Each structure stands twice: as structure tokens, then as C-alpha cells.
Amino acid sequence: MNWSVMIPLVFFLILIFVIGFWASKYVRTTDSSFLAEYFLGGRQLGGLILAMTMIATYGSASSFIGGPGVAYTEGLGWVLLAMSQVVTGYFVLMVLGKKFAIMSRRYHAVTLIDFLKGRYQSKWVVLVSAFSIILFLFSAMAAQWVGGARLIESLTGLSYISALFIFAVSVLVYVILGGFRAVALTDTVQGIVMLVGTLVLLIATIIAGGGIDSIMTDLQAENPNLITPFGAEGNLSASYVSSFWILVGVGVVGLPHVTVRAMSYKNSRAMHRALIIGTIVVGFIMLNMHLIGVFSRPILPGIEVGDKVMPLIALEVLPAWLAGVVLAAPMAAIMSTVDSLLLVVSSAVVKDVYLNYVEPKATHKKVKKLSFTITAVLGILVFLMALDPPDLLIWLNLFAFGGLEAAFIWPVVMGLYWKKGNKHGALASMLIGILSYILFHLYLPNLFGLHTVVMPIILSLAGYVIVSLITTKSGKESLVQS
């Protein structure tokens, strides 16, 4: 075992625990608004923490470990694709914006589903959205745990099961004890680790490669396509790369674990600061991280498994202790995504299903106990799943994020800004979004050279508008009845 790499990693984990315990103080001392504190940090986030928690949440394992690996294979074309994520830094907060902040307070919404419930007043909208969140995000979470455990396994030489155990315990302790506040604070630490880590590694890689000029010359000599926007084989078409603006760019507005953050901030000033900080940090991390992948190619040619590019290049160009610090960055990325997924799934079970339809009059004490228990049980379930991931889970994870975007983007956005939107439209939009995503994924992937996510998002918009217009009258009637 490489101890000089391990010590910074262990230090990082201890820091995360300390934050978890500190935040648990808030959870223990609030009583009346326990749910708002546990699942939303009491709506008290400031600008920096808001920006960092949003970035850390969607900068997941796939982009952090997988991203540089693909950039290594595809060249600058993949960095171009990754830069479509800069838009998330400002778009999500601007579009949901102040209207979402005002409305979610008015509905006393603690989760995305609370918001939909307040807006559409429909049991079916709530149940369908809770079901899809639990199913899809649970699978996405399990897949991320597998990624986290594999990373620890490859860094430390521990067995997969012990690596998974370490990962699970670290995440569970601070999420269960500290709730959303702990998650947001650890996300901030993790975001800073990612920011500094990628910058240090990028600089070291450029130096090791003899400057950007000579790296570019080497790349062009190996394969000129590596420095074009079209990928190593020339098959990254402009329309395909552009459609990632929907999947990882503007479509992120529909992801429940991202949306919930847009109701967690304290005031307008926090939001304004987060817009600026968020844009800077997300662009910086994405650019650095993916350039590292491309620049590694001349230094360490012939890496077969993309996921190993980050760890190998760090160990190659940095002193061991610094490599340990830098490699805490992908760990941080995975943990910060997993923790928010866990909390969103847990809130869907406790708040959206149990409190709405099973026992609306549960006492505060019971709700508190239930929240801790459900979060813990979910964590243990994910752990068991990740030990030997079933095929169904892997399959669901493949379209978890795209499917959720197609399901939620229009009920949320149109629900905010279009008065005529109603529950029938929302329900149609969600069902069309999820089902068409699955069907396109299976039978017509990448139709017209666009990523699979594009068509379902268009169809679910059509479904929302058409069904809302047709049923406007009956929609009003049922609103009066309820």
C-alpha cells in the first residue's frame, strides 16, 4: 500500500466526518422545522456554498473519472463537448430563479415533489414523480457507489468489498447525521478540492509534457484528428456534440437533486453571488479536468482503460503526497453526488410518499426518527446492491439522468411560467418523457445523429402543452373539487 498517497486521502475523509458532526448540531437542535432543516438546510445557504453544492452535485463520477479518460481517447473534441456544461453554472439558477424561490416558500416545499404537489394539486403527479425519482436515482446512486469503490480499490490495493465498505460508511455517517446542511458543506470542501486538484494536476501535466506547444505537436504527429473538434476517429459530429447542451447543459434544470438546491438559498444576494461563482468554478473545473486527459496522451501513451488515466497521470507527474491530495478530487466528486442523491431519494420516501399518503399526522419525533432510519436503510440497500450489481440496475442507470430530465423539465419550468399548464399536462409530460426515453434508447438511439435525450424532451413538451390545452376546462373543475 502506498502510504504517502493514502495519508492525504485519510485526512480528507476525517475532515468530511468533522463537518458531518458539526452540521448534526443543527439537526438535533431544530424541532419545529425539522424537515426543512434535514432535507433543505433550513433554506439558509449563502452564495459560495450554493454554487459549490450545485457544481459538486452534477459533476459526478462519470464526468470526473470517465471524462478525462474519454478526452484522452478522443482529444480536444471531447473537451469541446464538456465545455457545454458551462451553461449549467448560470442557466439553472436563472431560469428557475426567483419565481421558484418564492413559489417553493409559498407552498412550503422541501422537495421538488412538494413543489409539483403545490402547483398541480394531484395525487397522481406526486406518486408518478416519487416513483420515478426513487427508481432512477436509486440506480444512479448504486452505480456511483460502484465507481467510488473501484477508485478506492485501485488507489489503495484493498479488496473491492472493503473499499465499498469504507466508501459506504464515510458517506452514510455524514448524510444521516447532518442532513442537507452537512451535504452542502462537504460539497463545498469537495468542490474546492476538485478546483485546486485539477489546477495543480493540469500545470504539472503541462510541465511534464514540455509545454502546450510541444504537446500539440506530439498529438498532431500521432493523429491530427486529436486536435480537431471531431474526435479521434472523426465521428463526433457537430449535431451530436451540440445535443449534449441538452443532456448535460440546459436539461439539468429537470434533475431533482439539482432542482432542490434552487430552493435552498437564503436570499437574492446569495443567488446573485452563486451565479457568478458557479459559472467560474464549473467552467474552470471542466476545462482543466478534460485538458488533463488530452495532455496526458503524449506523456503516458497506450493506456487502455480510460478510468485509469487520472490516477496514473497523477502518480506520474506529481510527488506521491501531492498525488494523494489531487486524487482526493475524484473521490470528492463521487461522494458529493452520492450524498445528494441519497438525501433526495430518502426525502421522496419520507416526505413525499409517507407523510403525504401513509400517515399525514405523524409527530415531529416520529418524522425525525423515520428520516434517519429511511436514509440508513436506503444506504444499506445500495451497499448490498453495489456488492454485486444486478443487470436491471445497470440498465436503469444508463438512462437515469436523461429519463429524469425528460420527465421533470417541463412540469417544473412550464409549471412556473405557463398559467395554463395543468395536472393532466404534467402527468402526460412525465409519462411520455420516461416511456419515450426508454423506447428511443432501445430502438432508435441517437436519432438524426442527436443524443437520445433530445427527442423525448421535445415529445414531453408537446405532450404537456397539448394535453394542458385540451383539458383546461376539466382541469379547473377538478381543482375546485379538491
Place this chain on the structure above:
Amino acid sequence: MSKDKEHFRIAHREAWIGVALAVFNFIWWFGFAYGLGGKSPSSYHYILGLPAWFFYSCVLGFIVMVVLVTVVVKLWFVEVPFEEEEGEES
């Protein structure tokens, strides 16, 4: 109620600004990447060691967006209270 309307008017305007920024961001990104990058790699120009298409689209484009977002937020975004009159919840 009129106060409410005013707040929503501000919120709607800011949402549209977000959409406009995203459209501009996309055009800049796409235009430089495929406008300059579509040529043969042997005829590329380089800026700071990077191919010109990449520098303009991804590096300069990112800096331009940061500046635009900062300016837009400082000049046109208005502070609005979120709590209702009752203001008990915190």
C-alpha cells in the same frame, strides 16, 4: 398583490435573460468550434499553444461568459424578498 406582480415581473425577466445568455453562449461556442475547426489540422493557427478554434470557443468563450454573467447580474438583477408577509418560517 401588486407587489407580488412586480416580483414576478422581475423573476420572469431574469429567466429570459438566462435563456438569452444560453443562446449567445451556444452560438459563440458552436461558431468558433466548427467555423475555425472545420479546416484541415495542418492549416490551423495557434494561440497560446492551443489551436485557434479551441482557444476562441472554449477558453475565450468561457471567459466571455463569466464577464457577461457578472455584468448582467450586477446591472440588471434586482434583489427581491422571498418570504411572504407572515415571515415566520425560517
